[in-house]
Amino acid sequence: MLKSIARLSGNTLKITPSRLLGAPRFFSSNARLPVTSFSEEEVILQESVAKFAREVVQPLVKEMDEHSKLDMDLLSDCFNQGLMGIETPEELKGTGMSFTSSIIAIEELAKVDPAISVIVDVQNTLINTSIRKWGSKSLQEKFLPQLAESTLGSFCLSEWESGSDAFAMKTRAEKKGDHFVINGTKAWITNAEQAGLFIVLANADPSKGYKGITAFVVPRDTPGLSIGKKEDKLGIRASSTCEVTFTNVKVPETNILGEYGKGYKIAIECLNEGRIGIAGQMIGLAQGAFDATMPYIIERKQFGQSIADFQGMQFSYADLATDIMSGRLLTYHAARLKENGLPFVTEAAMAKLTCSRVARKVTSACISMLGGVGFTKDFAVEKFYRDAAIGEIYEGTTNIQLQTIAKHIKDQYK
Amino acid sequence: MNRILVPVKRVIDYAVKIRVRPDKLGVETANVKMSMNPFDEIAVEEAIQLKEKGHAKEIIAVSLGPKANQETLRTALAMGADRAILVETDAELQPLAVAKLLQKIAEAEKPDLVILGKQAIDDDANQTGQMLAGLLKWPQGTFASQVNPLSGKVNVTRETDKGLETLEIIPPAVLTADLRLNTPRFAKLQNIMKAKKKEIEQRTPEGLGVDISPRLTVISVEEPPTRAAGVKVETVDQLVQKNKKKKKKK
Numbered sequence: 001m002l003k004s005i006a007r008l009s010g011n012t013l014k015i016t017p018s019r020l021l022g023a024p025r026f027f028s029s030n031a032r033l034p035v036t037s038f039s040e041e042e043v044i045l046q047e048s049v050a051k052f053a054r055e056v057v058q059p060l061v062k063e064m065d066e067h068s069k070l071d072m073d074l075l076s077d078c079f080n081q082g083l084m085g086i087e088t089p090e091e092l093k094g095t096g097m098s099f100t101s102s103i104i105a106i107e108e109l110a111k112v113d114p115a116i117s118v119i120v121d122v123q124n125t126l127i128n129t130s131i132r133k134w135g136s137k138s139l140q141e142k143f144l145p146q147l148a149e150s151t152l153g154s155f156c157l158s159e160w161e162s163g164s165d166a167f168a169m170k171t172r173a174e175k176k177g178d179h180f181v182i183n184g185t186k187a188w189i190t191n192a193e194q195a196g197l198f199i200v201l202a203n204a205d206p207s208k209g210y211k212g213i214t215a216f217v218v219p220r221d222t223p224g225l226s227i228g229k230k231e232d233k234l235g236i237r238a239s240s241t242c243e244v245t246f247t248n249v250k251v252p253e254t255n256i257l258g259e260y261g262k263g264y265k266i267a268i269e270c271l272n273e274g275r276i277g278i279a280g281q282m283i284g285l286a287q288g289a290f291d292a293t294m295p296y297i298i299e300r301k302q303f304g305q306s307i308a309d310f311q312g313m314q315f316s317y318a319d320l321a322t323d324i325m326s327g328r329l330l331t332y333h334a335a336r337l338k339e340n341g342l343p344f345v346t347e348a349a350m351a352k353l354t355c356s357r358v359a360r361k362v363t364s365a366c367i368s369m370l371g372g373v374g375f376t377k378d379f380a381v382e383k384f385y386r387d388a389a390i391g392e393i394y395e396g397t398t399n400i401q402l403q404t405i406a407k408h409i410k411d412q413y414k
Numbered sequence: 415m416n417r418i419l420v421p422v423k424r425v426i427d428y429a430v431k432i433r434v435r436p437d438k439l440g441v442e443t444a445n446v447k448m449s450m451n452p453f454d455e456i457a458v459e460e461a462i463q464l465k466e467k468g469h470a471k472e473i474i475a476v477s478l479g480p481k482a483n484q485e486t487l488r489t490a491l492a493m494g495a496d497r498a499i500l501v502e503t504d505a506e507l508q509p510l511a512v513a514k515l516l517q518k519i520a521e522a523e524k525p526d527l528v529i530l531g532k533q534a535i536d537d538d539a540n541q542t543g544q545m546l547a548g549l550l551k552w553p554q555g556t557f558a559s560q561v562n563p564l565s566g567k568v569n570v571t572r573e574t575d576k577g578l579e580t581l582e583i584i585p586p587a588v589l590t591a592d593l594r595l596n597t598p599r600f601a602k603l604q605n606i607m608k609a610k611k612k613e614i615e616q617r618t619p620e621g622l623g624v625d626i627s628p629r630l631t632v633i634s635v636e637e638p639p640t641r642a643a644g645v646k647v648e649t650v651d652q653l654v655q656k657n658k659k660k661k662k663k664k
Contacts, residue, residue, distance in 0.1 A: 040485065044492055044606050047449070051600045082603030095603040105603075 035332045042101050049105045052081055053112040061113045064238035065383055068230070070194060071238075074116070075152065083109075084123050085148025088132065093145040099273075100335045103280040107331075110284025111291065114387040115238035117284060119152070121277040122190050127153030130199055130215065130270050134258035139217060143197060151196035156186040156244055157267055163188075164400050166201075167210035167264060171246065173202035180204065180256075182216065182249040185228075188394075192227050193240030196220045200246070201263050213263035217255045224249035235386035272345050273338060274395050279331040279351035282359040282391040286324050289359075289384035290317075293366040296373070307369075316369060320362050327355040346408040353401040356391030363388045415563060415585060417472045418461040419525035420495065421516055422454040424479060424486040425536040438634045441536075450486045452598075453531025455493075457591040459598040460561060461529055462494040469563040472496045474523060478515055480504050484614055491609035492601035498614045501622065509537075511619075511626035513545035518622040520550055525586065527568070532557055532590040543590035553583045556590040 038046065060071050078084055086102045088094020095101075102124045110117035131143055147153055162168040171184025182202050192198075198218045205212030218225060228243030258266050294317065298308040307313055330351040337344035363385040367374035374381050392398045426432065427447040435442050450458075461473045475490035476499040477483040487498040501515055520528055533540035547554035555561075555570030559578070562569040571580045573592050583589075601609075619626045647653050 040488060041606050041610050043485065044489055044601060044609075045603060047489070048492070048601045048603070048606065055600070080602070081600070082605075086603065090604075090607065095607050097603065097607060101603075 035329050035336065038100070038104065039098070041097065042104055045097065045101050046104050046108060049081075049083070049108040050111075052077075052083075053109050053116075057109065057112050057116055061238075061383070062377075064113070064115065066237075068232060068237040070115075070119070070240060072194070075119075075194065078116070078120060079148075079150055082148075083120050084152075085128060085144070086124050088128055088144050088148045092140065093148040094128075095148075099276075099339045100332065103276060103331065103335045106277050106280040107284035107287075107328075110281040111288035113238065114281055114285045114288075114384070115236040117281045118236055118239050118278075119191055121274070121281055122155060123147065123153055125274045125277040126155040126270050127197070127199060129273055130155075130257055130266055131217065133269075134215070134266055135217070136254070139255065139257070143217060147197065152191050152194045153197045153199065154189050154191045154195035154244070155270070156189050156198050156200040158188045159185060160187045164397055166267060167213065169201065169203060169213065171200070171202040172206070173204040173214055173216065173251070175204060175253075179250050179252045180214075180216065182218070182224075182246040182251060184246050186244045186246075188231070189242055189244050190239055192242035192244050193230055198225070198244065199257065200251075201267055202246075204260060208261065210264045211261050213267070214260050215257035215263040215266045216251045217257055218246075218249060218251055222249050222251070233390075235383070235389055271395055272348050275348040275352040275401075276331060276334045276338065276344075278391065278395045279327070279334065279348070279355040282352075282355035282388070283324060283327045283331055285384055285388055285391075286320075286327065286355070286359045286362040289363045289366045289381050289388075290320060290324060292380045292384075293317075293369055293374075296379075297369055300371075313369060316365060320365055323358045323361060327351070327358040330354050346405055349396070349401040349404040349408075352391075352396065353398060353405070356388075356398065359384075359388035359391050415464070415470045415526040417474065417523065417525040418464060418470045419474050419476060419516075419520060419523060419528045420454070420457050420461050420490065421476050421478070421512070421528070421530050421542070422458065422486050422490050423451040423531070423534045423536075424448050424477065424483045425451045425534055428452055428535055434635050434637050438636065439632055440635055448482070448485075450489055451531050451534045451536075453533060453535070453591055453593070455531075455598040456593070456595050457529040457531050458490050458493050458495060459596045460558075460589075460591055461527075462599075463596060464527075464561070464563065465494070470526070474499060474525065476501065476516070476519055478503070478507055478512055487614050488606075488609050489601060491612045492606045493599060494605065496612070498612065499617060500614050501617045501619060503619050503626065505619075505626060506628050507626060508628050508630060509539045509541040510545055510629060511624070512542050513549055514624045515619060515622060515626065516542070516546050517549040518624060519617075520546070520586075527585055528552075528588045529561075530588070530590045532592050543588050547588035550586075550588070552587050553581075554588045554590075555581050555583050557592040558589050559592050559594045561589060561595070 056077055060074055064071055082095045083105055085094030086097050087099060090096040106117050106121045109120055128147055131140060157166055159169050173180040173182045200216045200218050201213055203212045204214045224247040226245045228245055231241040233241060298306055300307045334344050334347040334351045337347055366381045367385055370381060373379050427449040430447055433442040464470045465473055473495040474497045475487050475495040477487050478501040481502060483500055487500060491498055530543040543556055544554060555572060557573045558570050559573045560571035568583050568585060569580055570583055570589060571578055
């Protein structure tokens with residue numbers, strides 16, 4: 001316990017006085033800002049994305065959900081707005097903003113449509129990040145600009161037989177001179193229907209177990225890559241989830257991300273960051289459901305008074321608001337830790353664990369509070385209720401998060 | 415045209431539920447969300463569209479008020495303004511004072527157009543643009559729903575109570591933007607970061623030599639009366655009788 005307190009307090013956050021908005025001008029070493037305080041550009045980004053979500057995304061949400069189809073004009077709009085290359089440096093056509101900026105954008109989008117939010121999340125926290133951190137200079141220069149401007153990416157890790165047990169993957173990469181040949185089938189791949197670029201984890205040396213797993217960058221038009229069945233899902237239906245099959249797909253050696261046999265590291269580290277993104281998505285979802293519910297219950301009258309004035313209801317929404325706040329704090333705390341180069345894996349797992357649970361609790365309670373109308377598709381909350389269910393499953397199930405946290409906690413007490 | 419000046423005001427966000435302060439001298443502004451006045455957003459958008467079509471080279475956003483107005487200026491820069499000026503003061507600014515300050519800025523910057531929002535959604539004064547034009551002795555095209563620059567002049571279509579009126583105006587001129595002039599863009603993320611690098615020039619009312627002391631005192635601010643229940647009547651005669659009684663009461 002003491003070890004971890006010392007570790008966390010030894011480092012100061014990089015928020016400087018010039019980035020304070022309306023806060024006192026003096027700055028002493030004791031002054032600290034709340035976890036939820038944003039820099040000037042983060043505030044402008046939040047307002048801009050909120051407006052984009054309200055005006056451009058909102059009108060399309062119902063239709064996309066009903067037909068399980070992403071509107072391609074909307075996808076272009078997301079690229080034009082700069083949402084698909086948030087942390088990518090400006091020289092490579094990105095916007096060069098902070099990691100927290102990505103989380104803010106993901107949260108704001110999720111308040112309107114968690115499906116659009118996850119598309120932006122995967123692009124930024126998994127695809128862009130892995131190429132930015134592990135890609136060779138030439139891979140970065142080749143792919144980051146198109147990922148920022150026009151090309152959607154997919155992260156191919158899971159298979160039918162390996163979800164939580166990701167390292168048991170069966171997809172193989174066989175070395176043949178200056179290239180590898182990939183064979184196998186990936187499942188549950190987000191964005192696959194529209195993606196132009198795939199990051200594929202395949203085992204190049206099964207005799208070494210997981211230490212043979214290698215990450216490859218594979219363009220969609222590579223012969224042998226085919227997109228299979230699209231899942232007909234309960235929620236986040238506008239986000240395509242498909243099977244991707246690799247039949248003798250040739251990938252040049254130069255398309256390896258990071259090092260040969262170190263793909264497992266990339267997978268783990270990317271997902272650690274991705275977890276914070278999902279936390280942001282889930283907490284935005286919870287907030288969106290809550291925001292759709294409160295005005296209704298204030299206006300709805302029964303027994304001569306607003307139902308929001310009944311103590312039972314008051315206790316319910318006070319409790320939900322507190323849960324949402326705690327989830328949000330965990331999320332932005334994890335984000336700032338990561339941004340400042342501090343250890344964040346436990347906090348990220350805690351954030352994802354909490355926010356996905358909060359999303360389910362809040363959406364379920366909101367439907368109950370709304371009464372009969374909450375149970376109809378005319379009201380927004382039933383979609384949030386369906387969308388929330390995936391939060392406890394993808395990017396590390398709830399049990400995996402608990403296991404990760406337990407391991408780190410135990411290490412602190414040894 | 416070379417330069418367009420766009421004043422932008424930081425006001426309580428349009429979506430906020432306004433509450434009157436207990437001292438009844440104003441509305442609650444503490445911890446309340448603030449944004450750029452929506453009509454000013456339309457003004458900024460118009461200036462940017464004019465620049466994009468090649469009718470202007472430089473857009474200057476200016477705001478008058480406390481340091482927090484920098485937020486509003488950054489949003490204008492993120493939308494596409496080139497430069498920003500903050501005239502910093504914590505004192506109360508009424509339309510005449512604002513017009514006088516803008517007059518000084520306009521005399522220094524020499525814009526071809528000053529485009530303002532027609533009114534601010536907090537005081538709904540609808541005076542600043544008109545006063546500014548008077549002080550500068552420039553022509554004005556207020557409540558503009560269309561701005562068409564032609565060589566050496568600008569055709570401004572105005573929304574009036576009688577319908578649409580188009581004026582041919584020779585710049586330099588003052589225009590005020592009405593609701594249907596355009597739909598403002600949201601700041602692209604790329605431009606938010608570019609805006610960060612643009613400088614915000616700092617000025618003060620004293621530095622500009624303007625007396626900003628208010629000429630009007632607010633005596634009280636009250637909530638509008640709560641809506642009373644309606645009454646149903648059986649005949650038209652009864653309706654007329656009731657209205658006559660109401661008139662007498664007033």
